[in-house]
Amino acid sequence: MKRILFLAVLGLTLFLGTAAMAEKIKVAGIYTQPIQQKWDATLHKALLKAEAAGEIEYVWSEKVSNTDYIRVLREYSEAGVQLIVGEAFGISRDVRKVAKDYPNVAYLMGDTFGPDGKNLSVFDNYIHEPCYLMGMVAGAMTKTNKIGMVGGYPIGEVNRLFHAFMAGAKATNPAVEFKVSFIGSWYDPPKAKEFAYAQVEAGVDVLYAERSGVVDAAREKGIIAFGNVNDMNKEENGENVVVSSALWHMEAALNHAIERVKAGTFAAEDYREWTMMAKGGASLSPFYEFEDKIPADVKAKVAETEAAIKAGTLVIEINDDEPKSTF
Numbered sequence: 001m002k003r004i005l006f007l008a009v010l011g012l013t014l015f016l017g018t019a020a021m022a023e024k025i026k027v028a029g030i031y032t033q034p035i036q037q038k039w040d041a042t043l044h045k046a047l048l049k050a051e052a053a054g055e056i057e058y059v060w061s062e063k064v065s066n067t068d069y070i071r072v073l074r075e076y077s078e079a080g081v082q083l084i085v086g087e088a089f090g091i092s093r094d095v096r097k098v099a100k101d102y103p104n105v106a107y108l109m110g111d112t113f114g115p116d117g118k119n120l121s122v123f124d125n126y127i128h129e130p131c132y133l134m135g136m137v138a139g140a141m142t143k144t145n146k147i148g149m150v151g152g153y154p155i156g157e158v159n160r161l162f163h164a165f166m167a168g169a170k171a172t173n174p175a176v177e178f179k180v181s182f183i184g185s186w187y188d189p190p191k192a193k194e195f196a197y198a199q200v201e202a203g204v205d206v207l208y209a210e211r212s213g214v215v216d217a218a219r220e221k222g223i224i225a226f227g228n229v230n231d232m233n234k235e236e237n238g239e240n241v242v243v244s245s246a247l248w249h250m251e252a253a254l255n256h257a258i259e260r261v262k263a264g265t266f267a268a269e270d271y272r273e274w275t276m277m278a279k280g281g282a283s284l285s286p287f288y289e290f291e292d293k294i295p296a297d298v299k300a301k302v303a304e305t306e307a308a309i310k311a312g313t314l315v316i317e318i319n320d321d322e323p324k325s326t327f
Contacts, residue, residue, distance in 0.1 A: 115268035135168025148199030156320035189213030
């Protein structure tokens with residue numbers, strides 16, 4: 001009788017646990033830029049996928065300034081949201097205070113600093129590995145040995161991509177030089193385009209388009225470009241211009257967070273590994289129209305390097321220092 005009772009209780013516990021795991025959780029996204037801006041768009045699209053899969057109920061706010069961010073963060077925290085995804089760059093100290101005030105809410109925030117307390121996990125843009133692979137191709141394709149790079153701000157998440165790209169280019173072409181520019185904005189395509197024009201005038205014949213607007217300049221000047229975060233060949237009028245893009249995927253990281261919240265095991269973690277190649281957080285896009293224009297030995301070397309990165313036998317250096325022009 002006791003055994004039957006035990007099995008019944010065990011069965012009910014397993015059933016309730018499974019039902020709890022199957023329930024949707026409430027998730028909010030808070031973005032400082034227009035949702036079209038690719039960094040925020042990457043988070044937004046991944047959360048939309050989770051919503052479409054029936055995993056979450058999703059609400060979001062865009063164009064929330066840093067001065068208003070904490071108010072919005074507190075409002076969502078008060079409203080019964082279980083997981084909040086956003087960014088703490090520049091306001092990390094205030095975000096951490098909010099997380100301490102709401103210990104039953106899970107926070108997954110883009111942040112330069114590490115996790116905090118019991119419920120604040122952090123992530124950042126770690127796509128330096130595919131950037132290295134792109135650099136290998138760029139170094140092999142430049143004819144002037146001059147490559148231009150146009151970024152938003154010289155902060156860690158951008159700097160590490162530039163350094164990796166430069167290192168990859170040097171791996172296939174030790175003679176290559178770089179022109180590095182920052183436009184002082186996360187979303188100003190006309191300004192990025194102007195900076196790219198200036199670099200072409202300086203002699204570059206390859207551009208790394210960390211910001212939107214650079215691809216248009218490359219098209220108008222008749223040179224090639226490499227994309228960043230999203231697939232700029234397909235999404236930013238890059239056909240016959242963008243050789244490849246270093247892609248950022250947040251699905252794996254967000255699914256990990258959602259599973260943790262559902263299981264009641266969410267903790268303060270650094271999600272870095274979830275945004276890198278081994279776990280599917282980053283990848284190199286196809287070469288599209290350039291598939292047959294890249295030397296076969298270079299493509300083979302890229303494939304070999306990618307396999308080594310995924311296997312953990314090759315580690316691409318993370319260098320968050322500001323990169324400098326070399327000519």
